[in-house]
Amino acid sequence: MLTTSLPRVPLAHLPTPLEPLPRLSAALGGPQLYVKRDDQTGLAAGGNKSRKLEFLFGQALAQDADCVLTAGAPQSNHCAQTAAAAARHGLRCVLVLRGSPPEQFTGNLLLDQLFEAELVWTGDQTREAVLAERTAAEAAAGRRPYAIPIGGSTPVGAVGYALALSEILDQAAERGLRFDRLIVASSSGGTQAGLVAGAQLAGYDGQILGISIDAPVPALQEKVAALANDVLALLAPSTQPSARVRPADIAVNDGYLGAGYGIMGLAERAAIRLFAETEGLLVDPVYTGRAAAGLIDLARRGAFQRQENILFWHTGGTAALYAYADQGLA
Numbered sequence: 052m053l054t055t056s057l058p059r060v061p062l063a064h065l066p067t068p069l070e071p072l073p074r075l076s077a078a079l080g081g082p083q084l085y086v087k088r089d090d091q092t093g094l095a096a097g098g099n100k101s102r103k104l105e106f107l108f109g110q111a112l113a114q115d116a117d118c119v120l121t122a123g124a125p126q127s128n129h130c131a132q133t134a135a136a137a138a139r140h141g142l143r144c145v146l147v148l149r150g151s152p153p154e155q156f157t158g159n160l161l162l163d164q165l166f167e168a169e170l171v172w173t174g175d176q177t178r179e180a181v182l183a184e185r186t187a188a189e190a191a192a193g194r195r196p197y198a199i200p201i202g203g204s205t206p207v208g209a210v211g212y213a214l215a216l217s218e219i220l221d222q223a224a225e226r227g228l229r230f231d232r233l234i235v236a237s238s239s240g241g242t243q244a245g246l247v248a249g250a251q252l253a254g255y256d257g258q259i260l261g262i263s264i265d266a267p268v269p270a271l272q273e274k275v276a277a278l279a280n281d282v283l284a285l286l287a288p289s290t291q292p293s294a295r296v297r298p299a300d301i302a303v304n305d306g307y308l309g310a311g312y313g314i315m316g317l318a319e320r321a322a323i324r325l326f327a328e329t330e331g332l333l334v335d336p337v338y339t340g341r342a343a344a345g346l347i348d349l350a351r352r353g354a355f356q357r358q359e360n361i362l363f364w365h366t367g368g369t370a371a372l373y374a375y376a377d378q379g380l381a
């Protein structure tokens with residue numbers, strides 16, 4: 052089991068369950084599918100951000116922050132999870148959200164309100180600019196702000212996923228299983244980068260395939276490789292330059308970008324339905340539904356061997372489902 056002395060606060064119920072998906076595997080005619088239930092991390096509606104936030108809040112509290120700021124899309128799972136973690140620690144939370152307020156506050160936006168986050172809408176400014184501005188304003192008001200970039204994908208946040216890789220290897224070993232491949236939704240890159248760094252440290256040589264949510268292959272490969280190297284520098288400072296991760300080492304598929312970020316197409320709809328009908332499992336319209344659509348398509352095209360063991364890393368996001376209720380899901 053990989054460990055670290057970096058500051059960490061407990062936010063997630065770990066280890067998350069590892070479950071077989073026999074009915075989905077049968078519906079696709081193989082491979083042997085399993086799911087890692089990071090949608091069940093236990094913080095608010097669950098999801099991958101809980102693991103990152105354990106280390107990000109660890110750093111925030113170590114710096115004596117009294118206010119946490121971050122940014123995202125209106126239905127950002129990361130923002131809702133950050134607001135929940137801030138509520139749990141009694142910290143003020145400011146969320147910078149893209150665009151202008153919608154008529155209805157549902158899904159993650161409803162959660163943001165329940166956690167009493169202050170919502171700041173960017174209008175036509177960039178989220179990065181507004182986040183920097185608001186962070187400076189908090190400091191000017193005498194508070195001690197801690198700003199988290201979009202998606203929580205800093206090296207410190209991504210450490211959570213290096214440890215998660217170690218966790219899944221332990222769970223697999225307990226069951227006498229070996230995963231040939233892990234499949235995960237990849238966007239700001241921290242989740243995949245942490246997994247890649249963890250694999251490097253553990254000597255795991257199965258494929259870690261990121262289904263890109265919103266970026267072309269080269270951009271995402273660059274981002275993930277850079278972050279993975281930063282995670283290695285934090286966890287194993289003596290890593291030799293020859294062991295550094297190169298962008299070409301990062302497995303990314305950008306064949307499922309559809310009509311763009313947050314736009315639920317036919318493929319995501321079909322994937323959400325198939326996961327629900329066969330396994331009683333919820334995936335979301337933006338991230339896990341898109342990754343699931345990639346998995347289903349690749350399986351149907353015969354990209355996997357029938358006897359392969361494949362792990363679908365469920366990164367959560369299901370609170371956003373409700374915001375898409377009027378888009379012909381059921």
Ligand SMILES: Cc1ncc(COP(=O)(O)O)c(C=O)c1O
Binds near residue numbers: 128129236239367369
């Ligand atoms: C549900 C869900 N899955 C996957 C991701 C992608 O993770 P990352 O940004 O670390 O690539 C996100 C990011 O917001 C997410 O909310």
